[in-house]
Amino acid sequence: MNISPAETLAAAVRGERLALARSLTLYENGELGGEEISALAQPASEFPVIGITGAPGVGKSCLIDHIVQAWSSAGHHVAVIAVDPTSPITGGALLGDRLRMSTADSADNVYFRSIATRRHGGSVPTVVKGMLAILRAAGWNRCIVETVGAGQGDIRVAAVAERIVLLEAPGRGDGVQAEKAGLVELADLIVVNKADLDGAEKTADEIRQALEVATIPTPTIILTSAITGEGIDEMLDSIESLEFNPHTASARTRECLRAMWEQKLLDHPDFDDLLVEVVAGNLSVEAALEKLTEIDEG
Ligand SMILES: Nc1nc2c(ncn2[C@@H]2O[C@H](COP(=O)(O)OP(=O)(O)OP(=O)(O)O)[C@@H](O)[C@H]2O)c(=O)[nH]1
Numbered sequence: 001m002n003i004s005p006a007e008t009l010a011a012a013v014r015g016e017r018l019a020l021a022r023s024l025t026l027y028e029n030g031e032l033g034g035e036e037i038s039a040l041a042q043p044a045s046e047f048p049v050i051g052i053t054g055a056p057g058v059g060k061s062c063l064i065d066h067i068v069q070a071w072s073s074a075g076h077h078v079a080v081i082a083v084d085p086t087s088p089i090t091g092g093a094l095l096g097d098r099l100r101m102s103t104a105d106s107a108d109n110v111y112f113r114s115i116a117t118r119r120h121g122g123s124v125p126t127v128v129k130g131m132l133a134i135l136r137a138a139g140w141n142r143c144i145v146e147t148v149g150a151g152q153g154d155i156r157v158a159a160v161a162e163r164i165v166l167l168e169a170p171g172r173g174d175g176v177q178a179e180k181a182g183l184v185e186l187a188d189l190i191v192v193n194k195a196d197l198d199g200a201e202k203t204a205d206e207i208r209q210a211l212e213v214a215t216i217p218t219p220t221i222i223l224t225s226a227i228t229g230e231g232i233d234e235m236l237d238s239i240e241s242l243e244f245n246p247h248t249a250s251a252r253t254r255e256c257l258r259a260m261w262e263q264k265l266l267d268h269p270d271f272d273d274l275l276v277e278v279v280a281g282n283l284s285v286e287a288a289l290e291k292l293t294e295i296d297e298g
């Protein structure tokens, strides 16, 4: 009756859905290590992981619902990881997502999972990366990561994806804000949702202008409405043919390296002890950093 984490993972890879849920939880809880995950065979020529990011409420979940429906009816195995910022305030939003996604999740070839950033803090990108590896090894050939695009941490989560779709909506006046957040330079595709509302064209223009000023190669900008269905097919076609872009790839890779570096620092066995020493005044921050980044040549 006692099934080991490794056996559970093996069952997940064989396609057992319950074992998949358990494996993801085991991994989230640190009971399945990075080595086991790295050892998983990843299917070759996989469709890129799509990150969907944008400010709260722009319609990420609604659009993902459309994508999930299209892909699952085309016979793909679609998995969605929703990274939930989970403050007491947005707790309701997660429930909303769950309800909205519930139709999709009941299909055999759709899998929905949310992860709470509250539990993982700075290690969210690493956790999401590991989960994606499990999902892919288990045959989920189309993976989506939904993440709220606001701060630096969110950018790092988005950077875990292999193509990034940045969502905007009219009337938020944050075309420039998104640029400041560094998200625009990661975007392979920009979608202005809520095109059924006034100002969507204006928002698209503002983004174009901001990109021109920043001299960033302008990605395709598409207007959609998750409500009326306008632009959805065009968005689906675009996602289908998102090419590898060296510019966004290097922006993504930079964020991934930063996230991994930070993780490495936090995981250092002496981290807590050094912290105590610095606080006690026995060590400078610089000296602590030097110790943490010393290269082990032994
Ligand atoms: N008018 C209009 N409303 C939309 C559209 N898409 C989504 N909404 C509404 O916008 C609200 C937020 O939609 P969500 O899909 O939950 O947005 P989200 O970006 O996933 O939100 P968070 O996950 O909380 O960041 C909901 O009330 C939707 O009904 C659209 O195209 N037009």
Ligand SMILES: [Mg+2]
Pocket (backbone or CB within 6 Å): 060, 061, 062, 097, 146
């Ligand atoms: Mg959402």
